[in-house]
Amino acid sequence: MSRGEYNIQELIQRDVYVKETKIGTIVGERHHPNEARVQSMRILVDDEVADEFMRKPAEYAPLPKELVHSIRGDGSVKLSKSMRELQRRWRNTIRIDEQLYAPDEMLDRAVLDNQGREIGVIKSMLKVKRTYKGFTIATRISVQKEFGVEALIRMPITAISKTRDRLDEVVLSRNFDKVMQLPSFISLSEMDLEEFCE
Numbered sequence: 001m002s003r004g005e006y007n008i009q010e011l012i013q014r015d016v017y018v019k020e021t022k023i024g025t026i027v028g029e030r031h032h033p034n035e036a037r038v039q040s041m042r043i044l045v046d047d048e049v050a051d052e053f054m055r056k057p058a059e060y061a062p063l064p065k066e067l068v069h070s071i072r073g074d075g076s077v078k079l080s081k082s083m084r085e086l087q088r089r090w091r092n093t094i095r096i097d098e099q100l101y102a103p104d105e106m107l108d109r110a111v112l113d114n115q116g117r118e119i120g121v122i123k124s125m126l127k128v129k130r131t132y133k134g135f136t137i138a139t140r141i142s143v144q145k146e147f148g149v150e151a152l153i154r155m156p157i158t159a160i161s162k163t164r165d166r167l168d169e170v171v172l173s174r175n176f177d178k179v180m181q182l183p184s185f186i187s188l189s190e191m192d193l194e195e196f197c198e
Contacts, residue, residue, distance in 0.1 A: 062102035
């Protein structure tokens with residue numbers, strides 16, 4: 001089996017190493033109907049690695065599949081890049097409920113308010129000064145009619161309270177009408193397109 005062809009089932013519960021440094025343990029990946037969209041696995045990060053290589057330590061983080069080089073003789077997973085590259089990738093993530101998520105782990109997720117109402121689906125991430133600050137949502141027609149919002153709206157990441165990985169959803173911290181009153185929601189909605197980074 002060549003590099004990049006490993007099945008996630010083969011990799012779950014394997015330890016991950018960069019050279020001789022143990023990074024953590026693979027715990028799974030996002031469940032998505034289009035598997036090609038999922039470019040990252042989830043790993044439980046060793047505490048010492050999180051303390052040293054993350055701006056703010058997180059228990060779980062994404063591991064880009066393209067970094068998997070091989071499976072070592074002892075069954076552990078060897079990465080093809082340095083700790084510096086992994087650290088760079090972790091900086092380009094979204095923090096929700098003390099976990100880090102890669103952008104590919106967020107796209108196409110359903111967005112629900114805290115009462116279970118589906119607001120829409122995440123379509124893109126929004127970066128301001130190299131940091132993810134929000135995302136765009138394609139809203140449901142019923143939500144557009146009831147709340148008078150556009151087909152595409154911007155939502156601050158801080159409005160998310162948790163993810164439900166099994167159901168591929170993110171849940172907001174409050175009712176949608178309350179979210180729309182948040183200063184972060186209003187300021188993100190009013191920003192000019194050129195203020196966002198690629």
